[in-house]
Amino acid sequence: MTDCLFCKIAKKEIPSGVVYEDDKVFAFNDIAPQAPTHILVIPKEHAANLSEIKDYSALADIFRVVNKLAVDRGIDKTGFRTVINTGRAAGMAVHHLHIHLLGGRDFSWPPG
Numbered sequence: 012m013t014d015c016l017f018c019k020i021a022k023k024e025i026p027s028g029v030v031y032e033d034d035k036v037f038a039f040n041d042i043a044p045q046a047p048t049h050i051l052v053i054p055k056e057h058a059a060n061l062s063e064i065k066d067y068s069a070l071a072d073i074f075r076v077v078n079k080l081a082v083d084r085g086i087d088k089t090g091f092r093t094v095i096n097t098g099r100a101a102g103m104a105v106h107h108l109h110i111h112l113l114g115g116r117d118f119s120w121p122p123g
Contacts, residue, residue, distance in 0.1 A: 017107035021055050031080060035072045038080060038112075047115030048084045048091070052076050058108040060097040069108075077112050086114030094122070 019025045021037040028040035030050055041049040054069040064070065074093075081087040091114035096103040 015057055015107050016105050017051075017053050017109060018057050021053060031076055033076075035069065036076045038076055041111065045111075046092075046113040046118075048086055048113060050080055050112040051109045052080070052112060053107060053109045059106045060103060060108055061095055062097055064108060073110055077110060080112055081114065084114060090114065090118075092118050092122075 016025070020027045020039060029038070030040060031038035031052075035055055036052060037055055038050050038052040041051050052073050054073060056066070056069065058064045058069070077093055078087070081091050091112060094111040094113065095108075096111075
């Protein structure tokens with residue numbers, strides 16, 4: 012998708028705070044962090060949201076990176092939250108599948 016903000020970030024056409032990259036997954040710091048650790052983890056191949064994903068192995072790739080980053084940041088022991096929004100009513104602002112990795116503070120429930 013040519014107009015997708017996250018596709019452009021993954022292609023490094025737009026600068027970001029890159030924290031991880033491999034051939035399938037890209038991760039970068041959120042520009043409006045909601046916690047001390049707030050990283051967005053995306054598949055490089057465009058899928059608008061969770062409902063539109065065709066290759067479920069991409070989810071395994073993404074969650075592998077989420078776990079690696081949680082360990083790297085030391086939030087695997089204290090606790091972290093992952094969030095996947097699907098659609099505007101859920102709060103999705105950029106329509107490219109992404110997982111928010113949040114940690115470094117206590118969270119309450121319900122989340123929103």
